[in-house]
Amino acid sequence: MTLLEVKDLRKYYAIRRGLLQRRVGEVRAVDGVSFQIARGETLSLVGESGCGKTTVSRCIMRALDATSGEIRFAPGDAPPVDLVTLPRSRLRSVRRHMQMIFQDPHASLNPRMTVGDIIAEPLLVNNVGTAADRRDRVLQLLELVKLPRAAYSRFPHAFSGGQRQRVGIARALALDPKLIVADEPVSALDVSVQAQIVNLLLELQDRLGLSYLFVAHDLSVVKHMSDRVAVMYVGRIVEVAPTRRLFSKPRHPYTEALLSAVPKPDPRLRSERIVLQGEVADPADPPPGCAFHPRCPYAVDRCRVEVPELIETGDGHMARCHRVQELTLSGVG
Amino acid sequence: MSGALLSVQDLVVHFHQDEGILRALEGVSFEVHRGRTLGLVGESGCGKSVTARSILRIVDRPGRIVSGRINLDGRRGEPPIDLTALPANSRRMRAIRGGRIGLVFQEPMTSLSVNYTVGNQIAEVVREHQGLSRAAAHARAIELLRDVGIPRPERRVDEYPFQLSGGLRQRVMIAVALAGDPDILIADEPTTALDVTTQAQILNLMRRLQREKNLALILITHDMGVIAEMADEVAVMYLGRIVERGPVDQIFHAPRHPYTRLLLRSIPSVLAEPRTPLATISGSVPHPYQRPSGCPFHPRCPDHIPATCEAAMPAETATADGGCVRCYAAEHT
Amino acid sequence: MSVTVLTAEERISHATQLQLTWWRFRKHKVALVSGVIILLFYLVVVLADFLATSDPHATDARRSFIPPQAIHLFDDGKFRPHVYGLKGIRDPRTFRLRYAPDPERKLPIRFLGRGYDYNLLGLIPTNIHLFSVEDAGPVDGIFLLGTDQLGRDLWSRLIVATRISLSIGLAGVGVSLVLGVLLGGISGLYGGTVDTIIQRLIELLRSVPTIPLWMGLAASLPADWSVLQVYFAITLIISLIGWTDLARVVRGRFMALRTEDFILAAELAGASRGRIIFRHMLPSFFSHIIAATSLALPAMIISETSLSFLGLGLRPPAISWGILLQDAQSVQSLALAPWLLCSAVPVIVAILAFNFLGDGLRDAADPYG
Structure with missing residues (x-):
């Protein structure tokens, strides 16, 4: 059953210049993104910086207002609500079903509140239970994320990055949400701590039936976390597929290049990699046709003029490439 | 091994702070050879960056080299120089810094000046170390920019760093590091701030330059994937000490130290099965002020030998393949 | 609740923002002294009148330009703080009146003595001052920092x-x-x-x-x-x-x-x-x-x-x-x-x-x- 359905989401920023702030153009940060997340599923949004993946997550959380499109969210049995048009007054009741885990565990916890107060805040502001109930719930959450009870009365500065991230996770779980949007939740952590958090997130999903929208740039972490993966390039999804298929049989040349570029932790696998030339296109001035064509080793004339559509190739695998049927691309693992 | 270009022996660096003495390095030894890459790998606080800064004698106050030697082989048959004996701001040290040893930082935006053009910054180093005329230095700057794969270097030479993308800035940073025609290049997390496709470009570039110029490369990173791709020899650091050093294949396929073994198992890999939990190292890296007694890894170590590991730091034991390991448990097996 | 001794680390973990600020501020010695x-x-602001020795508005031509007086703490080897009385000396050339201490007359300083009337903290009417001089004659008094032209006590x-x-x-x-x-x-x-x-x-x-x-x-x-x-x-x-x-x-x-x-x-x-x-x-x-x-x-x-x-x-x-x-x-x-x-x-x-x-x-x- 679909928990979240994003349809043709767009977020444009106006470029204004001059004294009168005249609109001289726009940056298409997100340019027609569509995907669904089923209950209990993890979808990862991957891509390089500036591809629009964070903007998508912020639009879903309504931290940003989308320019157009639909974000249909169905946390209960009631018909889905559209988060793009939902009035702010009704936002609070919906938001308790979706929470966020942030990238930087140092910036996402108020240093002036105790861990207990931080985790209890969503309960408090939504008037859940009495003070004693909330305390019990916070202690239960601390146990869930494997923090000692003693953490309750301490301040965030007493904790390491990994422990703070656990506090952030506990806060996100406080209201029993259905959807967790995790924006690069492990990329600021040390390697050995990263593994602990990845495992915790997997375990919590199994225990609580959560759905994750996992926003990341690190394909290795993505592979450990996701059921399906969506690859973004310059504001658009270029490929979506179940994790194993996407990694082993990518259908879009950009995905192939990304996978090839990831350093493999085995010196015996050193091989000639596909190294993309040039730079990511500027979303304020994207090239005509397929945005990837200037860097694409397989580009043909058609790619330079015609924008490709997302084409389904079977088994939930879709790629935005004119040559999707003819190319055989190599993956990893 | 003889013929080392640079040999660091038993380097100890302390930071005397109000809160106490921060023991950043507690006896670090390694050698660097022409045309070869040494990878220094470890988690935050292990002392890998302090090692690089000590070699260049740019340790921030109140850090101080307490003991140890850093011997740099003399050019043209001159006797070796002990860098620890030179005053940090002496003319000889300045000639070595940038002249014999080049440095590439993680974040090029903070190490390049915003007020000067790219060309001026490279030309300045060229003039400082090679005494060329202004015009010759400018020409050399263009040549260096071409060397590091910057398209249209004649135009780029007059641009300012903020006009360049992250990848191009890192190339400029490498050009600055090469401007003094060094024998040794130290790269401190050179690709951490970059996207994966740009990272692949920069790693390729460094490999090519190393081959062309027969450089000794010290690559500092926390990313085991980058190490596997790049290094010939690897030194794994933990809390101010090298716990294991050896050829890259041995480190990845026959690690001797439990920390190396666990670190390798805990890193997510694109080669893994989707949705599999990772092996973890319990706990987190202790704060440097609270360094555990004996072997500092013992509280997290699965092979911990009671009453032995916490008593004293194990000595460095040489291994057959020219590496070394510091572990009581490794000696037994 | 039982009393527990917290270790340094424990203390820091539970420290509030205010405590952390205070711990850092404490290290800044100059700021602490300031x-x-x-x-x-x-x-002084709160207790101004209590610390003042004479009415700051009272003018007296006879007290014009009295130089600062020294306080003598001991009299005959016993602790008895006092100031010397003043005697006027006419300068033989300028004919100006100058004041000089007169060691013959010792005016004992009395703590919490009476002086001019004021309201303590703006509320309590009183005339008690931190210190004053007994038996003050017209030009006698305690002038720690001297007086101005109109004879007002500078202190x-x-x-x-x-x-x-x-x-x-x-x-x-x-x-x-x-x-x-x-x-x-x-x-x-x-x-x-x-x-x-x-x-x-x-x-x-x-x-x-x-x-x-x-x-x-x-x-x-x-x-x-x-x-x-x-x-x-x-x-x-x-x-x-x-x-x-x-x-x-x-x-x-x-x-x-x-x-x-x-x-x-x-x-x-x-x-x-x-x-x-x-x-x-x-x-x-x-x-x-x-x-x-x-x-x-x-x-x-x-x-x-x-x-x-x-x-x-x-x-x-x-x-x-x-x-x-x-x-x-x-x-x-x-x-x-x-x-x-x-x-x-x-x-x-x-x-x-x-x-x-x-x-x-x-x-x-x-x-x-």
């Missing part, structure tokens, strides 16, 4: 001036603070047009040179206003510029905080706007405001002092540091009574102390920075 000095200054005047100058600074900062936090907060929180208007207003105010602005405003105060009315008017005038700095600090902090992850987290949790402002935003720059305030205070004090010195601020019979300095400015006074320059000392000490304290607070304010 803090104590400022506390002493404000103690007592300085004490009372301290009360006015420091409290006017405090009141000025108070007004600036309210205006600054309010307007800066609105500017930073709402942004857009409101922000633009407030920012342009600040730029406009700051572009007017301060001294002419004050001079113009102060000159327009009606001459028949009472001392109290002038006092409040001057407070408003000097805080007119002061609030702009604070407003900028507050706006900047709000702008920076708006994009912080923990603010977004609170918003996503469903926290109301008021809760986000008062629970999350304000506490994180409260310490900055305190530091900014203690740095703004010396500017206020200087403003009042310079205005009064120029004759545009407070006017006699009010007593402030500026007015005392005005008394000391004539060459004649300086030649005859150099002790009048003493009034510059508390100004300098107070300004320095406030600056050091402000610096220390600012450094300590961000224990997470």
